[in-house]
Amino acid sequence: MRLKLFLLLATLSAGSYAATMAQDVPPPPPLDAAADAKDAPPAKPAGNGASAEEPQVTITRETGRTVEEYRVGGKLYMIKITPKIGKPYYLVDDRGDGKFVRQDSLDNGFRVPRWIIHQF
DSSP: OOHHHEEEEEHHHHHHHHHHHTSSSSSOOOHHHHHHHHHHOOOOTTSSSSSEEEEEEEEEEEEEEEEEEEEEEEEEEEEEEESSSOOOOEOOOOSSSSSOEEEEESOOOOOOOOSSOOOO
């Protein structure tokens, strides 16, 4: 019984404290699109300003297919070809020597064993 009374009083006091704190917060400043645009940092160009870790994707749409070229640091490492009819496939440069190997999916089929040896 005492525990229920304590929890009830704690809940009521926390609620009244939160209501008191909400009254002390000033309202937000009005939105001004011109001031926000002036204070915002300039946008980086997509081609030159991208970091080395982010892949750059170039999409080319042809009559019978779509070609997506993936580059990191200006070096082409993967091409995804999506034909109008059929499944997409990938050309991947695994070794970095410029020779591309066709893969039907990015899944290499390697599965990590997940055996349970002992369960606590």
